[in-house]
Amino acid sequence: MSEAKSRYSRILVKLSGEALMGGGDYGIDPAVIKRIAGELQTILEMGVQVATVIGGGNIFRGAGLARAGMDRVAADHMGMLATVMNALAMQDALESLGLHARVMSAIRINEVCEDYIRRRAMRHLEKGRVVIFAAGTGNPFFTTDTAAALRAIEISADVLLKATKVNGVYSDDPMKNPKAERYGTLTFDRVLNEKLNVMDATAIVMCRDNHLPLRVFNLNNSGDLTRIVRGEDVGTTVTVD
Numbered sequence: 750m751s752e753a754k755s756r757y758s759r760i761l762v763k764l765s766g767e768a769l770m771g772g773g774d775y776g777i778d779p780a781v782i783k784r785i786a787g788e789l790q791t792i793l794e795m796g797v798q799v800a801t802v803i804g805g806g807n808i809f810r811g812a813g814l815a816r817a818g819m820d821r822v823a824a825d826h827m828g829m830l831a832t833v834m835n836a837l838a839m840q841d842a843l844e845s846l847g848l849h850a851r852v853m854s855a856i857r858i859n860e861v862c863e864d865y866i867r868r869r870a871m872r873h874l875e876k877g878r879v880v881i882f883a884a885g886t887g888n889p890f891f892t893t894d895t896a897a898a899l900r901a902i903e904i905s906a907d908v909l910l911k912a913t914k915v916n917g918v919y920s921d922d923p924m925k926n927p928k929a930e931r932y933g934t935l936t937f938d939r940v941l942n943e944k945l946n947v948m949d950a951t952a953i954v955m956c957r958d959n960h961l962p963l964r965v966f967n968l969n970n971s972g973d974l975t976r977i978v979r980g981e982d983v984g985t986t987v988t989v990d
Contacts, residue, residue: 754795754979754980755792755795755796755797755978755979755980756977756978756979756980757797757907757908757978758796758797758798758907759797759798759799759800759874759904759905759906759907760792760797760798760799760800760906760907760908760909760910760978761800761801761802761897761900761901761904761906761908761909761910762789762799762800762801762802762910762912762974763801763802763804763893763894763897763909763910763911763912764785764801764802764803764804764839764912764968765803765804765806765912765913766803766804766805766806766807766808766810766831766832766835767804767806767807767914768781768785768807768912768914768968768969769781769782769785769803769807769835769838770807775807775808776807776808777807777835777838779842782838782839782842783842783845784971785839785842785968786839786842786843786845786846786848787846788971788972788974788975789801789843789848789879789974790843790846790848791975792974792975792978793848793877793879795978795979797978798874798875798877799874799879799880800870800874800879800880800881800882800900800901800904800906801839801879801880801881801882802832802881802882802893802896802897802900803832803835803836803839803881803883803893804832804835804893805828805829805830805831805832805834805835805893806831807831807835808831808834808835809824809827809828809830809831810828811824811825811826811827811828811829811889812824812825812828812892814827814828821889821890822889825885825889825890826856826889828885829855829856829883829884829885829887830884832883832884832885832893833852833854833858833861833862833883833884835883836852836854836862836881836882836883837852837861837862837883839881840852840879840881843879848878848879849876849877849878849879850878850879850880850881851863851870851873851878851879851880851881852881852883853865853866853869853870853873853880853881853882853883854883854884854887855882855883855884855885855886855887855888855896856884856887858884862883865882865884865887867903867904870882870900870903870904871904874904880904882896882897882900886899891951892948892949892951892952894911894948894949894951894952895948895949895951895952895955897909897911897948897952898948898951898952898953898955898956898961899955901956901961902955902956902959902961906961907962908961908962908963908964909956909961909962909963909964910964910966910974910977911947911948911963911964911965911966912966912967912968912974913965913966913967913968914967914968914969915967916931916966916967916970916973916983916984917931917932917933917965917966917967917984917985918931918932918935918940918945918946918947918965918985918987919931919932919945920932920945922946931985932985933982933985933986934985934986934987934988935985935986935987935988936987936988936989936990937953937954937956937957937963937987937988937989938957940953940987941953941954941957947963947965947987948963953987956987957989960989962986962987962988963986963987963988964977964983964984964985964986964987965984965985965987966983966984966985967984
């Protein structure tokens with residue numbers, strides 16, 4: 750057991766599918782997923798219960814397919830299956846480190862993973878297993894951001910950690926505007942009112958109404974996830990007040 754102390758007892762980490770690509774244009778970079786698994790291992794050794802939701806944008810993005818002319822429901826179902834593929838890859842990376850992980854899907858796909866049942870998920874967490882929630886909410890028209898907020902609330906997580914490509918929330922796209930201001934703290938209402946690109950509005954409202962703190966950080970900064978769990982001031986914190 751690590752001597753480092755954690756600020757939280759249970760967390761949910763939201764990973765985008767694109768984060769798994771590394772420097773590639775498609776699919777999964779084994780080095781990236783191994784590094785993420787290693788950080789999750791460090792957090793587990795601190796005594797923290799860990800759950801995660803992974804998007805599927807590195808394989809299929811339902812909304813993008815729909816804009817290209819595909820039926821939205823069919824496109825979103827393809828996106829859900831993509832998240833299952835990513836979840837299985839993360840499970841394998843965790844198990845290669847000797848950890849125990851369970852993929853729980855919102856759609857029935859029993860040959861490869863478990864169905865999502867809240868009580869069973871809680872039991873897995875209590876036993877020190879990483880729970881990887883797949884297939885979003887199981888419904889079309891809902892993003893994996895919303896799924897992350899929903900699952901975090903359902904398992905009574907202390908915080909929702911949103912991994913991105915930048916080190917917090919900015920007033921504008923920092924990739925395009927070098928003068929964009931980074932916020933240290935924000936309220937959910939301000940995120941909604943100013944239409945800041947953090948998560949979709951449904952996810953933000955769910956976090957706000959259920960008093961679930963949100964922390965946005967850069968997944969590419971190795972060690973930042975661990976530093977957040979230790980209580981260090983990393984990224985942007987979004988709260989009700």
